[in-house]
Amino acid sequence: MLTIVSDTNSVKRAFDTWRSALLEEGIRDGGLWRLPEQRIVFRNQPNAQSHTLGARTALGTDPTGAYWDVQINEAEKPGDPNVLSAIAHDEKGRSFLLRQGRLTSPVAGSKPILEDEFRARTGLAPETVENGDTPGKRREWYVVTPLDVSADEIRFATGRFVDICAKARERETAGNGMLPDTTPIFGFGNDETGGTYTVGAQKAQDAKKIRKQQGEVWQRLAIILREAGIAIDKPKHASGYEVDAVIAGPGDPILLEIKSGATAADVYTGMGQLQLYPKLLPQLGRHQLILLLPSLPTQALVKAVQRCGVRICTYEFFDASGNPTVTFGDPFKEICGL
Known part of the structure; x- marks a missing residue:
């Protein structure tokens, strides 16, 4: 009571x-x-x-x-x-x-x-x-x-x-038509989170906070796209598979995978996700495939990715005194319709 x-x-x-x-x-x-x-x-x-x-x-x-x-x-x-x-x-x-x-x-x-x-x-x-x-x-x-x-x-x-x-x-x-026509029947995941998470103390190592770089990139992208009237969402499969983002670009819609690094492992993982998601969510079959990285990987990887029909775009991430700043490259912004 x-x-x-x-x-x-x-x-x-x-x-x-x-x-x-x-x-x-x-x-x-x-x-x-x-x-x-x-x-x-x-x-x-x-x-x-x-x-x-x-x-x-x-x-x-x-x-x-x-x-x-x-x-x-x-x-x-x-x-x-x-x-x-x-x-x-x-x-x-x-x-x-x-x-x-x-x-x-x-x-x-x-x-x-x-x-x-x-x-x-x-x-x-x-x-x-x-x-x-x-x-x-x-x-x-x-x-x-x-x-x-x-x-x-x-x-x-x-x-x-x-x-x-x-x-x-x-x-x-x-x-009321406020969601894009890319809406899958399986629903949406939550918006990505930014902020930090804590890595627990280990032997001879104090606990420390780690910045959620991918979440900060997602949130900044969502802000600038939605302010421009461009829809961004996170389609989710019934089994729990969740894409990073679908963007209602000016041409074909965009299927986006965001990584916080540009190592070969980051590229391999992102490429696998971009190839699998259209098979898990057939509504994504006609989307442009974009891998968003903090920098370009080696030229050999860039060319291999392009031959697979995926485009690599970049962003810059700065974290000065706990105030993260994210900027996106002009080619990526143009693809999104900004």
Whole structure:
């Protein structure tokens, strides 16, 4: 049993805890922040130029921030169940951030996703909230995240909830023509993640963080393509095989494989994937095949790859003081229609 909190100071502290957890690892990128590990972006909704988060926060899985999946808004009057977000306590006094199961449509003029549909699309069951209803209206509340946990756990739970809201919107999005005609019947994988991962300590070697170069390249590419109105997605086979990217280029669509190195092993692996994926996903059979590397391999490999009908393109990756920068070669950008 949860009870929505109406004490102003308690609610403010709880929302501040949540916002601080997001900002702690948020990477500032223009008018938004990215959380690569959780595959989400967020911003101060009234003022995208603000370097702090206020009472209204928009969150989504589109790395450009063009489409937001859900807003978490702090009510002017704490405890007001007419506002879609709230802070609640359980019987032991633990704090939770709640959100109602209804979403406005990202497409102007389309109907919102209301409680019954949200429940059906997500498969979630709403929480029991003692004072969560208004006269004549039953409200359905879902936990976004517990707040009496670590900042890492708050970010993880928030990312999961945003992803659930994004999945709830998928059918509506597809029905409004917002996905490319390369959509496979087997579904999509998640956007690639950037950020870092930790290699555990070994004998005479301390633990260290490793930059997820391939994920950072994917996210930067997704941003510049989607800002230009060019679709990029990750088709996925029912057995779990997942391509790096399909891009709706100006000519034939592009099947892209990204590697973080340009060694012979990187080329062999990428070539194998590019040759196999069209057989696993027949919809990819007419696509241009591109292998995207941080530099060109040996000339012998370049010529061999070309004879197989695959084109090698390049990108540059810099990681200065934890702020990765990715740029793409002009030939690759031209193929994509940039």
